[in-house]
Amino acid sequence: MIPGGWSYFEDMNVLLLQGPVGPFFRRLSKRLEAAGAHAVYKVNFNAGDWLFFPMRSVNYTGSRADWPVFLDTFLEQKKIDAVLLFGDCRAYHEMAAGLARLRSIEVWVFEEGYVRPDFVTMERDGTNGHSKVPRNAGFYQSLADWPDEPEQQVGNVFVWLALWGALYFLAGSFGAALFPDYRHHRRFSLLEALVWVRAGWRKLLYAALERKTTRLLTDAMSKHFFLVSLQTAIDSQIRVHSRFESIEPFIREVIASFSRHGPPSCVLVFKHHPLDRGHNDYGRFIQRVCAEHGITGRVFYIHDQHLPTLLAHAAGLVVVNSTVGLSGVHHGLAVKALGDPVYDIEGLVFKGELDAFWQAAGTFAPDMALYRRFRRWLIDHTQLNGSFYAGDVEGDASCGASRPGESAAEAAWPLAAHRHAAVSTDSDDPPVGLSPEEEAA
Template sequence: MPQTSRHFLFLQGPHGPWFRTLGEGVAASGAKVGRVAFNAGDAAFWPAETLIPFNAPQEDWPATFRALLSERGVTDIVLYGDTRPVHAQAVAIAREVGVTVHVFEEGYLRPHWVTYERGGSNGHSRLMDMSIPEMREALHASGMEMPQAPPRWGDMKQHMFWGAAYHWKVWRGTGYDHFRPHRTLTVAQEFRLYLRRLALMPVHHIERRLATRRIMRGGFPFHLVLLQLEHDASFRMHSPFSTMTDFLEVVTEGFATGAPRHHHLVFKAHPLEDGRVPVAEEVARLARMHGITDRVHFVRGGKLAHLLNDARSAVTVNSTAAQQVLWRGLPLAALGRAVYDKPDFVTPQPLADFFARPQRPDGRAYRVYRHYLLETSQIPGGFYSRRGRHALLRQVVDMMLSDYDPYDALPAGEAAPRQPLRND
């Protein structure tokens, strides 16, 4: 299809200017672009001349979306995450009428990468149905060596800044009376939580360093629990747990039942944990209930490397941080649906057995999997920093304009060249 005949309709994106930056890049190819704004936060990060305000009840969205596709000749839709209601409805309709769906997500190999797929992400990704032998065959045909991640951290501070800015715009903006957030909290509550987290960063930094020091100097074997955000789409839509407490109970009971008495359990909070769920209090309560208080620790966010370097194993629902676990060759238990949940390297053991005798992953199989992701859906860069956005833009526009899905491009010899970020 000639590029000038394509019309890309953007829906909701990551907090901040990434979708505007991407829209400008796509428009530079000669394609038409537009964006639907569901609230004042969406509108703030897009040029007014191609903005399409949607200020109607939620139940009117499917009919409105169908009309937009038809009237504007939309060929492609672009969105961030595919599970929020307006996106799930749009994806279903787009598939029905043959419109291409471009899905962005946080990197499966975070923090140095962003995920770009077509059709769906996380539990809806094509990766869910791919085997390691299939990936190995595609890589063999390409003859490429594995790209390396840049030796730098992600853009967490910028992420928090743009999150606060977005929710401020939504809260104080006008013209979108029917907007309802896809999460349970109000926009005002979300904004106050962002401000609170920003204000408490120095305190949490001290708490985190003290807790990590106690663990590192403790001299005991420990197992690491990688916590997620209860309101995150992966946890809500692709796990068997309705609340974080449900997950904490299963893990604590499994550890108390199966782990050797001299082993400890370390719960590591997500870096963006904002206190809407009393995770630390629940961990302490469950430890008391099972009589293991002196063997349970809680760490607020921060980097994984120091803890993973000495951990015996790790447990998660479906956190992308588990990729770092597997890269180190540590045993991993994943209790939800995840793109990396392959029998080659994720244990099928019940938790009590896992804590007693954790099985190590097949390192060779995981390296095939990781290499396959880096040659297909993982793009170096980030949504929230200027440098990260520019790095993404250099590759992703060509990938979106390609006739090939990222997973089909590799065996077809059409995969985009991969250049990791420089550390300068």
């Protein structure tokens, strides 16, 4: 999805800010250097960042308020041509992106994949609500039905994600005195590292406790339940790119609507986000809201079921703006998004009101020809094949990719040139794995 592959950054001065937990940005720096980047710089904001990128990096120990002044000077002195970062809604990254654009410096944003489980996102100028992905069905319908490229399947990465997360927060906690003014988007303490440990044993516990529920949903209740996919409590997709301040108002709105308009023969099933497993539990809240609306016994709250299996047996799917919605479309399911995800396109998802969705889901079906074109375009323009947390990230870098100065909507389809981009691993790196949201999925 990068014009010309990683060699696009040849002769450029590249600045890396915060990346995913783990060694991904260290590997990326090596790949950029091998592709001919003039220089690759890295800024660490905390000891967790430093742990995975200790050499040839700059430790920023100032305050958030002083960050723009420091960065502006750095951009000027190092003649930076491109800034690469993970997550464009983090406070430090928002300020960095604004400054970079004022200086006509390219901003490339990494994020978890739009297409799960085998891809990660790399998009110029922004992702999710900041993405320039076209939302017009006619744009995709006008494209040729281009065949899919071979895709490398990734395996289970939860163990590696939990390991990297625990190490990151342990280092951040023990090294906090070295970065006294740093403010993280999660609770940055030793307790946060322990949360990842708790997430691991909760996964095993839920798998055992909810086995009967899984059998019920895939047997007697097959096609008689609506799945509601929850997102993490700190997800910027919720805080920044939706009308909901948190997960609880979303849960309340869905239960209230289902209590009034849901088919009597159906139940509601909330699925917890696997990455929020160690942090939050909405069980008591859901019970209380169900009691308020008189539907106690018609609502389930589950955690570690296999997502594709649930989608195959669900009557419909409700999300805010999670990429699980696109997985639902992939399974031919009626999907209602209460936010504004990149796939919120007429013909792919149900565009009516939530109150009408419960009855309409039985007759609504996504346009699968439109979906194939949309998915192909999305992969070619925004996705890299692989995982941040284990193995390689690689992608067909230039097929349909936006050229310099060209928005995604203006990109040619398809480009003839195909160059392969890969973030290679060291020999001691773990095997390739599944993206985190789909790991329990």
